[in-house]
Amino acid sequence: MARSVTEWVTVTGDISIIARESGEVWFHSPSSTKEGVDPFATPMTGAGAAGSTVGLLDGAINLGFAGIEKRLARPDPTLVNYTVALVGAYHTSVDTPRNLQRAARRFNELGRPEVAAYLEERAREETGHDRLALKDLRALGLPAERLVANFVPEGIKPLCKRFDDLCVQDYPIGCIGYSYCLERIAALKQKTDVEKVQAMCPDGVDATRFLRSHSGLGSEVTHVEETIEFVASLPANDRISVVQETYESALIMAEGYNHEFLKSEAEMLADLQQAVGEALPYRLSSYPSHGEKRGARPAA
Ligand SMILES: [Fe+2]
Numbered sequence: 001m002a003r004s005v006t007e008w009v010t011v012t013g014d015i016s017i018i019a020r021e022s023g024e025v026w027f028h029s030p031s032s033t034k035e036g037v038d039p040f041a042t043p044m045t046g047a048g049a050a051g052s053t054v055g056l057l058d059g060a061i062n063l064g065f066a067g068i069e070k071r072l073a074r075p076d077p078t079l080v081n082y083t084v085a086l087v088g089a090y091h092t093s094v095d096t097p098r099n100l101q102r103a104a105r106r107f108n109e110l111g112r113p114e115v116a117a118y119l120e121e122r123a124r125e126e127t128g129h130d131r132l133a134l135k136d137l138r139a140l141g142l143p144a145e146r147l148v149a150n151f152v153p154e155g156i157k158p159l160c161k162r163f164d165d166l167c168v169q170d171y172p173i174g175c176i177g178y179s180y181c182l183e184r185i186a187a188l189k190q191k192t193d194v195e196k197v198q199a200m201c202p203d204g205v206d207a208t209r210f211l212r213s214h215s216g217l218g219s220e221v222t223h224v225e226e227t228i229e230f231v232a233s234l235p236a237n238d239r240i241s242v243v244q245e246t247y248e249s250a251l252i253m254a255e256g257y258n259h260e261f262l263k264s265e266a267e268m269l270a271d272l273q274q275a276v277g278e279a280l281p282y283r284l285s286s287y288p289s290h291g292e293k294r295g296a297r298p299a300a
């Protein structure tokens with residue numbers, strides 16, 4: 001009988017993630033092991049398997065988000081923070097196909113056509129997703145192009161920069177870890193999340209195109225599954241790099257969430273209004289976030 005696969009990756013100086021094909025995942029601290037007896041001190045070299053690779057990838061995300069886990073009890077969305085999220089979604093989508101194609105060309109040069117083919121396929125799948133976010137913004141009555149041209153949410157900037165940087169590296173394998181992190185987190189969104197947004201949109205307005213397709217209801221689930229299979233098929237040193245970058249991207253994303261949590265509804269609205277250079281439609285300001293009093297709703 002074939003032996004069950006065990007994979008491991010050190011993601012910080014003091015933490016390794018260990019995952020078994022059976023689904024067990026645990027974190028291991030090399031410094032807690034006596035020198036010379038740590039079986040995970042040297043990088044893994046064996047083949048991967050989907051069951052253990054997903055443990056490493058999701059373990060990396062959990063670890064990256066561990067610092068803000070308690071704060072992730074998401075407040076109900078408001079139209080203001082949903083609008084900011086849509087602007088962020090636009091910025092994390094708009095360069096994705098071009099960036100992935102660039103990384104694909106590099107892998108072709110490196111004689112890795114299977115990685116190039118995977119990235120080209122992903123580039124095709126992601127094409128047009130920025131337009132979904134623009135359509136949603138327009139559906140909310142906003143000047144979408146002006147808004148995204150003049151505003152990148154603070155928490156999103158480092159994430160966009162990370163992806164740009166990863167895709168121009170000489171060996172751009174990390175872009176797969178970044179994409180996994182974003183897609184895996186998007187795929188956690190459920191029907192109830194979409195319904196909450198629909199409920200606060202004016203009647204007849206469909207502003208959830210991007211959210212639906214980047215949730216557990218849309219293509220994101222398949223993208224995540226395909227990526228797990230593909231990463232599991234890679235050589236050990238590539239799997240290590242992908243998991244390490246999944247962790248780094250999760251840290252950056254968690255920091256970005258932190259940033260957004262610290263902003264009040266009024267500050268977010270001010271950012272949006274400054275970007276478009278005009279007062280936004282009343283309905284954006286009519287749904288104050290937690291901690292703010294809901295004002296009387298003027299007759300629209
Ligand atoms: Fe997408």
Ligand SMILES: [Fe+2]
Nearest residue numbers: 183219220223
């Ligand atoms: Fe996707």
